[in-house]
Amino acid sequence: EIVLTQSPGTLSLSPGERATLSCRASQSVSSSYLAWYQQKPGQAPRLLIYGASSRATGIPDRFSGSGSGTDFTLTISRLEPEDFAVYYCQQYGSSPGTFGQGTRLEIK
């Protein structure tokens, strides 16, 4: 089973700043089948990025994903107030898939 490790556990930033979230896999992720999700309290997760770098429908272009193999990054170029949430990475190349433990993005 592929283990995903996200860092940092908590990221404290201000609106307007740039956020960089990391996701490292214990082995190579097949065909860059790596996704990122955003989850707000009391809500289901929302897909942001799939295939490591493709934005899902309706996702603003301030969200971008990059990486391959075992190292992946989610970047939010300029934080908006609604971006403060928990972010999870997930690999879905090895079914049924595994999630990272999450990064909490909080307002500084």
Place this chain on the structure above:
Amino acid sequence: QITLKESGPTLVKPTQTLTLTCTFSGFSLSTSGVGVGWIRQPPGKALEWLALIYWDDDKRYSPSLKSRLTITKDTSKNQVVLTMTNMDPVDTATYYCAHTGIAAADYWGQGTLVTVSS
């Protein structure tokens, strides 16, 4: 418009079997490449994939829970059913179902909280 909704008991006793139903609309589980999966999230904790069933009836399970899980589909009813045996208080969680395709889990249900307690 794709929607999914989970249904089932909100409270189960330890050692009982949990049966959850995901009823969906806006897509067909007989379409090539489509799957429906179950994911859970204990209160305040991370997401955990449980099981996934594909359009061709291929089934995948979390290795750590495989012995306790069964996933089935009823294409005519647009439903996917998950059963989990021998429930324990540590299985208390919000259980989600989600549509999957080439774009990972792109549509999710609202989730249903299941509490395991005597």
